[in-house]
Amino acid sequence: MTRPLHPTALVTGGNRGIGRAIAAGLKARGCNVTITARNADEGRDAAALLGVGFTRVDLTDPDSYFEMMTRSGGFDILVNNAGVLSHASLLAPDSDFDDAMQVMVNAPLDLVRLNVPHWRQSGWGRVVNLSSSWGAHAEGLEGPGAYGVAKAALNALTRALPRDLPPGVKINAVDPGWVRTRMGGEDAPRSVEQGADTAVWLALLPEDGPTGGFFRDRRPADW
Ligand SMILES: NC(=O)c1ccc[n+]([C@@H]2O[C@H](COP(=O)([O-])OP(=O)(O)OC[C@H]3O[C@@H](n4cnc5c(N)ncnc54)[C@H](OP(=O)(O)O)[C@@H]3O)[C@@H](O)[C@H]2O)c1
Numbered sequence: 001m002t003r004p005l006h007p008t009a010l011v012t013g014g015n016r017g018i019g020r021a022i023a024a025g026l027k028a029r030g031c032n033v034t035i036t037a038r039n040a041d042e043g044r045d046a047a048a049l050l051g052v053g054f055t056r057v058d059l060t061d062p063d064s065y066f067e068m069m070t071r072s073g074g075f076d077i078l079v080n081n082a083g084v085l086s087h088a089s090l091l092a093p094d095s096d097f098d099d100a101m102q103v104m105v106n107a108p109l110d111l112v113r114l115n116v117p118h119w120r121q122s123g124w125g126r127v128v129n130l131s132s133s134w135g136a137h138a139e140g141l142e143g144p145g146a147y148g149v150a151k152a153a154l155n156a157l158t159r160a161l162p163r164d165l166p167p168g169v170k171i172n173a174v175d176p177g178w179v180r181t182r183m184g185g186e187d188a189p190r191s192v193e194q195g196a197d198t199a200v201w202l203a204l205l206p207e208d209g210p211t212g213g214f215f216r217d218r219r220p221a222d223w
Pocket residue numbers: 012013014015016017018019037038039057058059060080081082083084103130131132133175176177178179180181182183184185188
């Protein structure tokens with residue numbers, strides 16, 4: 001199956017940061033984009049500026065995304081962008097382990113599962129998981145607290161899921177580099193557009209493109 005002329009795309013956490021730049025990049029390439037945000041006002045404002053759709057989703061509340069996926073009927077492109085970063089030790093009472101795993105592992109897998117009926121029908125799909133070098137074993141799994149563990153688990157999902165996804169659906173993970181966002185901070189060397197570039201490329205890969213890979217600057221990265 002070939003790519004639809006105007007693929008539908010869902011970008012989680014698209015109200016700001018890299019997600020917002022990914023949404024803009026996909027829209028500029030003819031996609032029919034929907035962003036999600038937790039805060040309805042922020043989401044609506046960002047969507048209006050981008051000229052895309054908006055739906056309120058909190059990834060720690062599965063009811064909110066089950067409802068959204070049922071109502072929408074699914075998307076051609078799924079960008080699991082939303083992320084949380086805490087520096088609390090994994091062993092601290094205030095560890096964000098459960099939240100990190102929910103937002104960056106469980107919810108992305110749930111969204112993939114909920115989207116499978118759509119892909120079975122359409123025969124074409126792309127999943128992009130926003131990962132990090134901090135979740136790479138090859139770089140010492142440096143992410144603080146639960147972050148690196150969750151990104152490593154997201155990478156593991158990316159490697160394992162091609163076995164089970166319907167034909168025509170590709171899934172890849174991306175390390176956007178260190179990017180100037182609320183998470184990355186103002187000292188980061190990369191703009192959000194630079195951080196979004198590889199994700200947008202992966203979201204629109206041609207039929208002979210890779211699946212089950214990890215990419216940085218459009219090139220394979222070590223897990
Ligand atoms: N910036 C970097 O240097 C860098 C480096 C490597 C990887 N990444 C990854 O790139 C992705 C985007 O990061 P960013 O730098 O753009 O971060 P950001 O500016 O902090 O944005 C994070 C986004 O995730 C959303 N989010 C957080 N918790 C959520 C939840 N429970 N439900 C729904 N949405 C939620 C936020 O929504 P709210 O506005 O409601 O908080 C926001 O839209 C993340 O996965 C991050 O781990 C970033």
